[in-house]
Amino acid sequence: MNKLIAAPGRLARRMLPFRRRPKTHADLPFFAVPAEAIDVLPDPVTFRRELLRLIAQARRRIVIVALYLQDDDSGREVLEALHEAKRRVPDLQVSVFVDWHRAQRGLIGKQKSEGNAGMYREAAARFGTGVEVYGVPVQSRELFGVLHLKGFVIDDAVLYSGASLNDVYLARHGRYRLDRYHLLQHAGLAEAMARFVQRHFLGSDAVQRLDVAGVPPTRLLQPAIREFRQQLQRAGYEVPPATLAAGEVAVTPLLGFGRADNALNATLLDLLRGARERVVLLTPYFNLPRPVRVLLGQLLRRGCRIDIMVGDKTANDFYIPPGQPFKAIGLLPYLYENNLRRFARAHRRQLDSGQLNLHLWRDGDNSYHLKGLFIDDDVAVLTGNNLNPRAWSLDLENGLVLRDPAHLLQAKHAAEWAALRRHATRLSDDRALESPRRYPAEVRRLLRRVNRVRLDRLVNRLL
Known part of the structure; x- marks a missing residue:
């Protein structure tokens, strides 16, 4: 019954030439x-x-x-x-x-x-x-x-x-x-x-x-x-009206679920769209949703500096070290590395100039699970959202948007970012990544099969 009631609205949204523009982050209620x-x-x-x-x-x-x-x-x-x-x-x-x-x-x-x-x-x-x-x-x-x-x-x-x-x-x-x-x-x-x-x-x-x-x-x-x-x-979080006083930071909890009318997704895109000088993006799996990739390209063309930190494939929680029995799930870190290679190749000029910085994190046999954003000096996003297509449309996600116009948290954010970079190295270009020709034989065989049928696109959406 609920589906029947909601059907006309869903049909109308599909037929309209544009979607209603979501509220900008300036309109967000906050604590x-x-x-x-x-x-x-x-x-x-x-x-x-x-x-x-x-x-x-x-x-x-x-x-x-x-x-x-x-x-x-x-x-x-x-x-x-x-x-x-x-x-x-x-x-x-x-x-x-x-x-x-x-x-x-x-x-x-x-x-x-x-x-x-x-x-x-x-x-x-x-x-x-x-x-x-x-x-x-x-x-x-x-x-x-x-x-x-x-x-x-x-x-x-x-x-x-x-x-x-x-x-x-x-x-x-x-x-x-x-x-x-x-x-x-x-x-x-x-x-x-x-x-x-x-x-x-x-x-x-x-x-x-x-x-x-x-x-x-x-x-x-x-x-x-x-x-x-x-x-x-x-659904969404109930946030009563508030005003920001001296010494306070605006904190907005947001829910994200589904492809349409997703408050968290819409706000993340709006925050990126409003970046003036710098963006720091953290993700454990380099498999960005298309709207995020498009916006990053626009920001680079606009002159914004972008830092992206991702785990080295050996720091991925799906990585299977050589010598251990290989399973198909172990292919994922190599797929993500191929995504990163394509991104670095597409933006080689910005990498060379230092406008784009790709940081690979690795610390022994430990793994990497960071996610979130820093935008300019006044916005930070705490979230469990992996910033990948699965998080964008399938999983139930949330996040906390911290808006800090007085830069009260700037020192804490700077210290956090410096600590995260302690075990990271900057990728000079796409050739600095391991060549696929040197991947283990089982990985090379599976990659050929996946690429032959374009199955990598489906895998990237679901995992």
Whole structure:
């Protein structure tokens, strides 16, 4: 019924010669957050310690939203800390939201298992059901979209990062996956992010508990998932009117879901369009959506300086080192490197002049998961959005836009950018990348097959 009601509007939008122009970022509502209430955490070890500290001190609510809470040492540490917080403060609201599909399968390439959901049920059996763990099915299949919302709300604090919760993201056992980590202390922002989850997740029949027995199969949830997706298309954060006073930064939470009327996508494009002098773009997978690539080209022609940091293919979380059994998923880092090679070749003149700088991050066998934007000296975007076609149209994303006209955060942003560059090298030109002729034989064979049928375009859209 909802589809029938919405059909005339969708048809009209397709037939119109143009779309209604979205609001510009100057029109965005915001929370006025004191600059001193926004902190940049330096590394994953500090992020883990801060998360556990906030959980231990929680008095009213803990709302964790992540792609996954892994069944490993770090995941169990966090889950047990949540149960201990609930035991210590019985009235504490503790809710965890993870992707429905990701939680109920094993790791890619590993034997079949009940996934992380088994850990949730085992913990509930040991500690009780006070910590509620929910699965959020953004799409009917994981391939077509996942829960990629970010932000942990603990009382009046928002701990924001693109990281999920497992050993590598939390730097256990000698390896880490680098992300960005920010702590914002503001009651209104925390309330808006918690209220969104309560209203749109807990209010949907598609969102089900994973820490209890008798979890329904996905096929029985299909009608509820379709209705949930339609609801998300219309959803957003509630931000009351505010004015910016001296010493404050404007912080706007934005939701992104679907190709049309996507507030996060539209705002990111508007922010890029308004860049005056400089853009810094961070992405773990060099597979930019076409609108972003077009805008970057326009900015370069306009004289803007652009810095892009991406992980070296060996720092990609899908990279399979030589000597280990190769699986098809290991082709992805090579596809992303080929994308980067084409981009560098197309903009060789700007690379030579220093107007365009491509930074490759690598630190031993650690991996890279950064995402976000710095624009001029007064705008920053914190987000889990990978800035790729999948994030642009399939996954449920969010972000925080920080507008800082008084440059109160400039020193913090500069320090963060300098720290990120510590393990990065500037790409001189496309020839500095490894030649495809030197790729492993299995990679070369798969690349020939993929390129022959133009399958790389489909792969880039879905992964």
